Amino acid sequence: MALRLVQVNFKARDDSALGRFWAEALGWGISSEGPGVTNVEPVGSVYPDPAAFCVDVVTVPDPETVKYRTRLDLNTASAAHQVELVEHLCKLGATPADVGQGDVPWTVLADPEGNLFRVLEPRAIYRDTGPIAAVVVSCADPRAMARFWGEATDWTLHEVTDHHARLRSANGVGPYLEFLRTPAVRSVWGRVHLDLRPYPGDDQAAEVARLRALGATIADVGQGDVPWVCLADSEGNEFCVLTPG
Template sequence: MALRPVQVNIKARDSSAAGRFWAQALGWHLFEPGVTTYVGPTSKFVWPDPTTLGINVVPVPDAKTAAKNSAHLDLATTSAAHQAGLVARLRALGATPVDIGQGDVPWTVLADPEGNEFCVLEPRETYRDVGPIARIVVDCADPQAMAGFWDEATDWTLREVTGDRAVLRSPRDLGPYLEFVRTSEATPPSGRVHLDLRPYPGDDKAADVATLRALGATDLDLGQGDVSWTCLSDPEGHPFCVLAA
């Protein structure tokens, strides 16, 4: 099985406006190839991007209701001045400061105009080569269990496993990291921000989905109806989708 993460899926009432925010926030480009709004790093619509994860903003009728999403983006910076300037620019674009109990930390927690939390990190050497998105962070109860599932579920490489976090990255050492971080407070899994996976051309999507179920994934009914993708939850209940090859 060689499923690969191809995009971060973000739900929004106004997908065009949310897409514009993220395009400006990341310095990327905006495309609207259909009902969704895609944000990617190149001036041409290239999907999936071969070097990073794009953002696909999907329109939904309902506003965000959870106090905190179970997954969020962390943005990278290269200096203290860069961090301060980026925070100021994001706030001018419509981001707002939010308190999720982070306390006195060196990073800044903001929410996009739809209320989805994200962080602007202080400079960290680990994320110097990742691009504007440092990592996708998923709250979890058991990072080691998540490491076992996601290492088998995708072609990404497991980089670190401790009692507090599990870290994966593309085998090409490109783009952001995927990090499962232990949280002291239970965060109900939500699909407002989640990953989409895709088989490689020629692979058998049905067989890949069957393997995911054998690993502990469960089917998820979001009211999606008859669609070409398959909605699943990982063993802790975090939603994700397997797209058609």
Template sequence: MALQLVQVNMKAHDPERVGRFWAEALGWEVSVEGPGVLNLEPVGFDWPDPSAVCIDVVASSEPKTVKNRIHLDLASTSRAHQEETVARLRELGAEPVDVGQGDDVPWTVLADPEGNEFCVLDPREVYRDTGPIAAVVVDCADPRAMARFWGEAVGWTVREVADDHASLRSAQGVGPYLEFVRTPDAKTVWNRVHIDLLPRPATERPAELDRLKALGATEIDLDAGVPWVVRADPEGNEFCVLGRAV
């Protein structure tokens, strides 16, 4: 395996505003990669490293029309910490949002200043060492099949799998989880939030693209002139295979 899950890519009308929100929400630092592109990483982070999945916020004029199929779950260490986190995030500009979760769930669903949904989880032992991001969560129709594809794609270990959910974590046992949750909603539009993978070394990208195709990934047409390649997983979720060397 020579692909590493390195970051979550978020599209934004105002990347500076969204980037500032998430940097303050996570206690991370923000840097400008280029026009309309902000990188968010833990302070002192040596990218890439499996101990964290970073965030890229990228300018886009496309409107948000549906619930995101990929979102972040944030960890908490106690009920008091969960409540404090929710209050702090609301002061930063987050708003409560109803995604059909009901009134009796122990987590809180919020949306960032551009409506990107995320959850502040109740304290759970399984997330005690993940850092502020407990999990990257993907809505899907078949969690078992998605866990097989993504586990093979990035070499992560399947920690739990059932008909309605599955979870993976890096083979090193660090950083956030990658989770799949069965939902009835079908994918209808290009995802505003997606996953980016990095081939290591960069020269392995052609072989990795062939491997992804054999696993069930499909090609996505994109305008030429960019250093990354776009593919889709078996349920049509777009992801990028980056072209940056390390």
């Protein structure tokens, strides 16, 4: 058994407005599965697709204002493209963010609701990922995170050190999932999390039990009676196990 990483989920005050920002930022399209939910996905893609790792934006009553653990890193093809993309994003409503990064080749921005993300300088490793280079999760122990997420999903581990771990779809497409060792990671709920989906014919409850045996715990984030299951990994990063499909 294994799970697929299918999307990154943003909690929002206004899913429609934030969804429009990310759709224009990534050059993707918008759909909706119901009120309060905006799906951002590549035009023409068939969900779920590892090459089309999606963004799901969901309105919640009071999104937490916290130091977020999970962020997106955006890909660029050249130095000129990086400059143009930053200018484009700022016109869409992004703002420069100072997180103590100092003199670095990437640019840190915040989206209109304050979610931090980076526009990277061109890097050869990301040349075929699409607009999202990586989903990056701050953590205390990248090796432990690599073990858990490598067993939880069908993604392949590409690199692991004491400071960084990198996984990607076994099909070699789409963005990377990266874990970055970060001092003083806060144990708080985040506004951005990952959604995983069992393959058709697999059993959601069995997958949840398997994840709990790997060290995941049940998470109550006020979700109420929903068809998905909210869990947290050993460092408290929330994620959801969706129904098979």
